[in-house]
Amino acid sequence: MNAPATLLTHPALADRDQRLLLSARQGDLDAFEALVRRHQRKVYSLAWYGVRDEMLAEEIAQDVFMQLHASLPRIETGAHLAAWLRRTTSHRVIDTLRVRRLPRSLDEIAEPQVVPAGADPLADRLVHRALARLTPRARLIVMLRYMDDLAPTEIAETLDMSLNTVKSHLRRGLLVLRARLTREAAR
């Protein structure tokens, strides 16, 4: 389930990213498109779970890759690229959520275009509704922890927060989620 995050840090794949980065920096659009394909799932997922809106998530993901293209000269390695994408997407999601309300009712929450095999749509909706009630930062922290499998220190670096703030958000967010999920399960 956490394979994408693990795969991105694999040395062979990071080498491939490195080669693509070098070519993309020279203006090779095919190489840049290959980079987009390799990372689009990770970027789009973070955006989609963050804003729960297909159009908005695509807009955020596209903006992130446009910004990546402009920042290519400053990105040195494949590992740097993965961290940069995660960080930029997270900040874009937080900025978007500052000005837009997230849908909270079950009917408002959209479903992803592709439902993963073995998923329980109803149970997942309950989780997403509980997530939607968290503050943008708390939601991002929970997402980075459970979707990207990041350690609290890595989350702190990604979101420019202190480790204590991350731990506190995570603890409080999980308490709220557990309480809501337990309440829903008891109905």
Added chain:
Amino acid sequence: MNPDARLRRALVPVDPPDGFAQRVRARLAREAPAVSPRPARRVSRWMAIAATVLAVLAGPLAYREYETRREALAARAKVVLALQIASRELNSAHRKVVRPMVTAPAPVGGGASGRDGRR
């Protein structure tokens, strides 16, 4: 199922709608300028280094040139001054030689009776 497992299961990565990468590429072609910051930066860096080396090498030469020119001008000024002094001295000497000739007394003869008659 515990909440942690439910969270992990509910947050499985999802793919963007089909054609996402092509749309990014199309937008890039529309909006972004061509990428060439690295070579440009490298060229400008080399140009800066070359300009510094040139300035370091050419500086003493230019200073020497300036000094030579300054000394030449000073020497010329001295020569001009010397010529002016010499010219003035020559003029002065010339005047001294010519003036006595101009104010010299009239020849002896009729001149003496005239003088005696006035008395």
